[in-house]
Amino acid sequence: MAGRVIVVTSGKGGVGKTTTVANIGTGLALRKKKVVMIDADIGLRNLDVVMGLENRIVFDIIDAAEKVCRLRQALIKDKRFDNLFLLPAAQTRNKDAISLKQMKELVDELKAEFDYVIIDCPAGIEHGFDNAISVATEAIIVTNPEVSAVRDADRIIGLLQAKEIYEPMLVLNRLRPDMIKNGDMMDVDDINDILAINLLGIIPDDEEIIISTNKGEPAILNHHSKAGEAFRNIVARIEGESVPFMSINAEPGIFGRFWKMLSGK
Amino acid sequence: MWNKKLKSPEGVFKMGSLATKPLYSERLVFKGLKQGLTLFIPEKKPFSHWLLVLNDQLKQARGFFKGGTIFVELGERKLSSNEREELSKVLANYGMTIKSFNPFEKRRFSSWRKEKPSQVMLVKGTVRNGQRVEHDGDLVIKGDINPGGEVVASGDIIVLGVLRGMAHAGARGNLQAEIIAFTLSPVQLRIAHIFSRAPEGKKEGEGPEIARIKGEKIVVEKL
Numbered sequence: 001m002a003g004r005v006i007v008v009t010s011g012k013g014g015v016g017k018t019t020t021v022a023n024i025g026t027g028l029a030l031r032k033k034k035v036v037m038i039d040a041d042i043g044l045r046n047l048d049v050v051m052g053l054e055n056r057i058v059f060d061i062i063d064a065a066e067k068v069c070r071l072r073q074a075l076i077k078d079k080r081f082d083n084l085f086l087l088p089a090a091q092t093r094n095k096d097a098i099s100l101k102q103m104k105e106l107v108d109e110l111k112a113e114f115d116y117v118i119i120d121c122p123a124g125i126e127h128g129f130d131n132a133i134s135v136a137t138e139a140i141i142v143t144n145p146e147v148s149a150v151r152d153a154d155r156i157i158g159l160l161q162a163k164e165i166y167e168p169m170l171v172l173n174r175l176r177p178d179m180i181k182n183g184d185m186m187d188v189d190d191i192n193d194i195l196a197i198n199l200l201g202i203i204p205d206d207e208e209i210i211i212s213t214n215k216g217e218p219a220i221l222n223h224h225s226k227a228g229e230a231f232r233n234i235v236a237r238i239e240g241e242s243v244p245f246m247s248i249n250a251e252p253g254i255f256g257r258f259w260k261m262l263s264g265k
Numbered sequence: 266m267w268n269k270k271l272k273s274p275e276g277v278f279k280m281g282s283l284a285t286k287p288l289y290s291e292r293l294v295f296k297g298l299k300q301g302l303t304l305f306i307p308e309k310k311p312f313s314h315w316l317l318v319l320n321d322q323l324k325q326a327r328g329f330f331k332g333g334t335i336f337v338e339l340g341e342r343k344l345s346s347n348e349r350e351e352l353s354k355v356l357a358n359y360g361m362t363i364k365s366f367n368p369f370e371k372r373r374f375s376s377w378r379k380e381k382p383s384q385v386m387l388v389k390g391t392v393r394n395g396q397r398v399e400h401d402g403d404l405v406i407k408g409d410i411n412p413g414g415e416v417v418a419s420g421d422i423i424v425l426g427v428l429r430g431m432a433h434a435g436a437r438g439n440l441q442a443e444i445i446a447f448t449l450s451p452v453q454l455r456i457a458h459i460f461s462r463a464p465e466g467k468k469e470g471e472g473p474e475i476a477r478i479k480g481e482k483i484v485v486e487k488l
Contacts, residue, residue, distance in 0.1 A: 154412070155394040158394065193427075196391065
């Protein structure tokens with residue numbers, strides 16, 4: 001059976017697409033699935049850095065597309081999991097370097113072998129975006145609780161419909177419960193009102209993410225990270241389990257935090 | 266003075282009203298216009314009458330128009346195929362053929378001819394950011410219009426949901442057009458040539474509302 005091809009997209013840049021891909025990919029690998037992540041952000045590659053695999057890149061997606069190498073040779077095996085692979089973007093080329101036909105060929109070859117093909121889509125809605133969503137059959141839209149990010153997500157939903165992806169899933173990234181409580185941030189219901197698509201997960205704003213990104217170790221492997229927990233739930237939902245949404249109440253105050261440390265939670 | 270009246274084709278159509286000067290009203294007018302020689306046949310009086318006048322006129326000026334193709338301006342008059350045949354027969358006797366009828370029609374009447382009896386289009390689903398729906402007629406949206414989404418109709422617009430984007434009703438200039446939404450909190454409303462913004466800080470969820478033109482402004486009221 002052919003694997004699932006999921007594109008992770010947002011329209012707006014900097015909302016956490018690459019982080020989401022790295023964590024979902026790793027999470028699925030944790031569950032013993034065969035996973036390949038494609039970095040479609042040619043010219044601005046990041047996924048390899050977030051995964052801590054930068055120094056292993058020899059061939060990239062353009063080499064594979066132009067048949068300079070075999071697809072197998074371009075795939076980089078993850079440090080931690082034998083069943084997790086990365087197809088890195090080329091850094092010295094631009095998005096026009098790969099055609100839709102080449103992209104389709106690559107994805108067709110990959111989905112025959114892997115359970116999941118996860119595509120890290122570039123920001124924007126130009127050629128690179130078009131390529132990435134045209135080869136996918138499912139989509140995850142990442143957005144932040146900001147008006148501009150939600151607007152862009154709405155635009156993306158419309159563009160996905162045009163490619164016959166009618167039920168994208170939504171990941172709400174960087175929620176800050178304290179700000180929502182004070183009415184300074186859009187809450188989940190506000191965003192749902194506008195976008196009206198299935199919610200896949202809510203990820204609280206978490207410093208751990210920055211640390212893990214810099215270290216090249218996805219937060220999902222960190223059991224002390226709230227964001228990591230949120231990503232584990234997301235992966236479970238992708239796998240078809242129904243997991244309740246974790247409460248995103250405001251962080252406990254200083255005493256609460258102290259109590260938490262003492263009780264070892 | 267008579268000639269002055271004929272400077273514009275409109276003047277020619279008024280000829281029937283100059284019945285007090287029967288001598289002049291009994292002549293048809295040929296004018297050399299940009300597109301070519303054009304025969305004007307007034308809308309008043311039966312067509313057969315003008316056919317006789319034409320025949321007389323051409324007889325008098327025999328040879329003058331010989332071998333030309335002409336346009337025929339009929340105004341609002343509709344000719345049956347029989348009448349057309351007769352007309353071309355009379356003209357053919359004097360060596361003229363008809364190139365086409367009503368050369369002005371396209372320019373002069375296009376603006377209102379296009380307003381067909383209005384048709385309704387139903388859009389199922391939400392109009393999202395970057396999407397635009399246009400329709401000649403009334404438009405019903407079964408969903409929301411999100412910020413950045415645009416709907417344009419020559420008639421009314423009805424939104425069975427939340428209107429958060431832009432709606433333009435009466436886009437061809439119909440001042441009577443209306444915009445109705447279950448919840449009206451648009452970025453901008455337009456009816457015909459009039460624009461309006463929602464007042465700053467307006468909250469959603471006040472029940473169905475209707476926007477229409479009153480005076481020179483768009484006014485929003487509870488439905």
